[in-house]
Amino acid sequence: MGLAIAFWILAVVAVITALSVVLLRNVFRAALSLVASFLTVAGIYITLSADFLAAVQILVYVGAISILIILSIMLTREFQQGSPSSKLSIPAFIVAILFLGIAGFTLLNTSWRISTALPLEPTTPFLAVKLLGEGGFILPVEIAAVLLLAAILGAIVLVREK
């Protein structure tokens, strides 16, 4: 029962904050509501008993990515003009509604095979075994490290003064 109440509150707040990201004209306020949206998503992970992911969500998204976004909004100095919609806003709205309709229809008419097993809790040791253990995802972890290094180098090269 408590889980249901938490889910409904978090879901409503997540949808409202996501809507205000795309609807607010002030870009800075949109970025702040994006941070609120990330926080509610961390709460949704907790209701799904994914504790490690909730912590990582707060660290990476609320901590790092939001700082990047807010910093670049301040550096580009275009937030006085707001974030107007382009000429394509009505077709974009139609595409989004169509996607939502098709996805909702498909989701509601599929009979998912729900497992009744209890979730693992806490998830951290099992995730460590999955990622680093025998037969796990050790190669993708290494590739992710290389990808992050390449992204950091690429970002430095792109914004460097000539």
Next chain:
Amino acid sequence: MSIGLTHYLILSAILFSIGLYGALAKRNAIVILMSIEIMLVAVSITMVAFSRFVVPTLLTGQVFVIFIMVVAAAETAVGLAIVMAIYRHRETIDATKINLMKW
């Protein structure tokens, strides 16, 4: 009525549609990147929900979400760097006015 898999999937479909609309309709390049972040987060919710309700003891969906976060962080860093470079060059981040690669 208890909360099941369908609730989470519908929630993530709604979030994905909002992000899709923002990514297609907005002119500010940073707002477009923010909308893409919303879409990535929506997909992550789907992954965790499937992991929780379909294979609760395997955690494969959560491993996928960790890699989604890595790729999203890299994407945001490079995307914002490109936006900053364009702003330095052309004094605008209006996506309708950036036509460097238009043929």
